[in-house]
Amino acid sequence: MISDAPVLQQSSEPAESAAAPSRVSRYARPMLSLLLPLILALGWEFMVWSGWSNGRLVPPPSRVFATIADLARSGELIRHIAATLWRVGLGFAFGVIAGTLLGAVSGYWSLARRLLDPTVQALRAIPSLAWVPLFILWLGIFETSKIALIAVGVFFPVYLGVMGAILSVDRKIVEVGRTFRLSGFAMIRRILLPAVLPAYVVSLRVGLGLGWMFVVAAELIGASEGLGYLLLDGQQLGKPAQILAAIVIFAILGKLTDWLIETAAAPFLRWQDAFGRVRGA
Amino acid sequence: MLALDRVSKTYPNGVQALARFSAEIRQGEILAIIGGSGCGKSTLLRAIAGLDRASSGRVTLDSEAIASPHAKIGIIFQEPRLLPWLSVADNIGFGLADLPAAERREKVARALARVGLADKAQAWPRELSGGQAQRVAIARALVPQPEVLLLDEPFSALDAFTRRDLQDHLLDLWADTRPTLILVTHDVDEAVVLADRVLVMRPRPGRLFDQIEINLGRPRDRNSPLFENFKRSVLTSLDRSLDRNVPDRDATQGPGQAMWW
Numbered sequence: 001m002i003s004d005a006p007v008l009q010q011s012s013e014p015a016e017s018a019a020a021p022s023r024v025s026r027y028a029r030p031m032l033s034l035l036l037p038l039i040l041a042l043g044w045e046f047m048v049w050s051g052w053s054n055g056r057l058v059p060p061p062s063r064v065f066a067t068i069a070d071l072a073r074s075g076e077l078i079r080h081i082a083a084t085l086w087r088v089g090l091g092f093a094f095g096v097i098a099g100t101l102l103g104a105v106s107g108y109w110s111l112a113r114r115l116l117d118p119t120v121q122a123l124r125a126i127p128s129l130a131w132v133p134l135f136i137l138w139l140g141i142f143e144t145s146k147i148a149l150i151a152v153g154v155f156f157p158v159y160l161g162v163m164g165a166i167l168s169v170d171r172k173i174v175e176v177g178r179t180f181r182l183s184g185f186a187m188i189r190r191i192l193l194p195a196v197l198p199a200y201v202v203s204l205r206v207g208l209g210l211g212w213m214f215v216v217a218a219e220l221i222g223a224s225e226g227l228g229y230l231l232l233d234g235q236q237l238g239k240p241a242q243i244l245a246a247i248v249i250f251a252i253l254g255k256l257t258d259w260l261i262e263t264a265a266a267p268f269l270r271w272q273d274a275f276g277r278v279r280g281a
Numbered sequence: 282m283l284a285l286d287r288v289s290k291t292y293p294n295g296v297q298a299l300a301r302f303s304a305e306i307r308q309g310e311i312l313a314i315i316g317g318s319g320c321g322k323s324t325l326l327r328a329i330a331g332l333d334r335a336s337s338g339r340v341t342l343d344s345e346a347i348a349s350p351h352a353k354i355g356i357i358f359q360e361p362r363l364l365p366w367l368s369v370a371d372n373i374g375f376g377l378a379d380l381p382a383a384e385r386r387e388k389v390a391r392a393l394a395r396v397g398l399a400d401k402a403q404a405w406p407r408e409l410s411g412g413q414a415q416r417v418a419i420a421r422a423l424v425p426q427p428e429v430l431l432l433d434e435p436f437s438a439l440d441a442f443t444r445r446d447l448q449d450h451l452l453d454l455w456a457d458t459r460p461t462l463i464l465v466t467h468d469v470d471e472a473v474v475l476a477d478r479v480l481v482m483r484p485r486p487g488r489l490f491d492q493i494e495i496n497l498g499r500p501r502d503r504n505s506p507l508f509e510n511f512k513r514s515v516l517t518s519l520d521r522s523l524d525r526n527v528p529d530r531d532a533t534q535g536p537g538q539a540m541w542w
């Protein structure tokens with residue numbers, strides 16, 4: 001989509017040789033960051049195992065994983081994960097579509113920006129959770145209001161990211177497009193889109209993070225399934241291991257979906273100086 | 282032939298950057314435009330490129346009026362302005378999108394070899410040195426074979442050695458198809474090495490002050506006494522252009538050593 005010729009595919013030698021020395025630190029650094037949680041978990045496991053603590057309020061890792069295994073065996077885990085993923089997926093999709101369209105319009109046409117942006121900025125100032133009662137009144141207590149809430153959370157960072165990225169496209173590069181007499185559409189496809197892509201990916205990742213935050217809020221408010229429901233159920237029935245199990249799964253899913261976006265975008269961003277070496281490593 | 286007919290430009294903020302600039306440039310001529318900072322050189326070049334409209338006056342190429350970027354006119358800026366998301370080869374082929382892929386590849390490969398960067402075809406722009414990047418920019422502008430190539434202080438960000446190298450390179454490339462070159466510079470040496478004719482501008486408002494024909498064969502010896510003579514006459518003219526007591530278009534002699542820029 002971005003390349004003008006097929007030659008974009010092969011990586012160049014200097015890039016590879018520059019990446020090579022960092023290969024060690026690429027694996028060593030995540031290991032290092034795992035060290036502290038690992039020590040804490042093992043330490044806590046040992047405390048409970050040796051009887052220094054009964055681990056009732058703060059269950060040891062083994063009990064958390066046992067809970068996850070139980071939930072998985074009964075098939076409940078998949079049901080809850082599927083419900084939550086579906087909500088996040090739909091809400092994210094709607095939020096991204098709306099944020100991208102309106103952000104692009106506001107970034108591209110200054111008239112639209114003057115019309116639209118003040119209103120969007122005013123709406124942004126409202127804490128998104130304040131919409132919950134209204135959404136429930138309008139859309140009911142079931143799926144629609146939840147997805148709407150998530151979409152609202154995702155919308156703002158994407159809108160801001162797209163608009164800001166378009167506004168900050170280097171005028172000098174646009175001028176190169178003009179000297180080659182690119183039409184409006186070609187200018188968008190060959191100059192604006194690739195120039196905007198890095199910031200867009202960042203805004204998608206921020207939006208996704210907010211999507212995960214809002215799905216918890218939505219499911220805590222009232223749901224009969226989903227990981228948020230597992231949280232609430234664990235609290236009401238006094239099952240801290242179940243709460244921790246849900247939290248662990250949230251962490252895994254959040255990281256995984258974020259990684260998906262990063263990985264899908266990486267082939268288009270290899271040209272960047274920073275990507276994957278300074279920022280990603 | 283490229284004709285500038287009383288081209289004037291007043292910016293919206295009221296700055297009169299260019300006043301009634303007229304000149305005629307032969308096809309294949311190499312013209313250097315020299316003058317102090319802020320005397321409207323870039324403004325003039327952007328008007329010829331069709332990037333900005335002149336407030337009054339006309340730019341015509343073979344009697345076709347230029348009001349927007351034209352296929353026969355290419356421009357190279359002070360910065361290479363390569364597209365960072367395209368490989369070197371794709372940057373050079375940027376203006377050839379309408380050609381069939383095979384033909385484009387062939388032209389790009391030839392241009393790459395011509396500027397001595399064949400081994401960099403798949404490199405990213407960020408992996409190039411300043412001189413290499415500017416060579417890619419030159420190749421990108423030349424590969425669609427423009428009739429007129431505009432250069433706005435193209436080598437001023439480079440070190441002296443690289444600059445010389447690129448000057449020679451540019452002449453070499455120019456000899457292939459002999460487009461008209463209009464080169465804005467503030468380097469007297471560069472003007473005399475490259476140009477058939479040097480136009481001296483004076484500021485506030487930017488206008489033509491003097492013109493000097495460089496009647497030297499090529500290749501030019503930078504150390505010959507004749508070369509020194511031409512340099513001196515350009516410097517003298519520049520000095521006088523900055524002296525408010527000298528009326529326009531005068532040509533008396535005098536030593537020129539002041540810091541005219």
Ligand SMILES: Nc1ncnc2c1ncn2[C@@H]1O[C@H](COP(=O)(O)OP(=O)(O)O)[C@@H](O)[C@H]1O
Binds near residue numbers: 294298319321323487
């Ligand atoms: N976009 C602009 N808006 C207002 N004034 C400008 C603009 N561009 C240039 N100028 C003014 O016009 C004059 C000529 O500028 P320029 O053509 O860039 O000079 P040069 O390239 O010879 O240094 C300067 O006084 C400059 O400040």
Ligand SMILES: [Mg+2]
Binds near residue numbers: 322323324
């Ligand atoms: Mg300038």
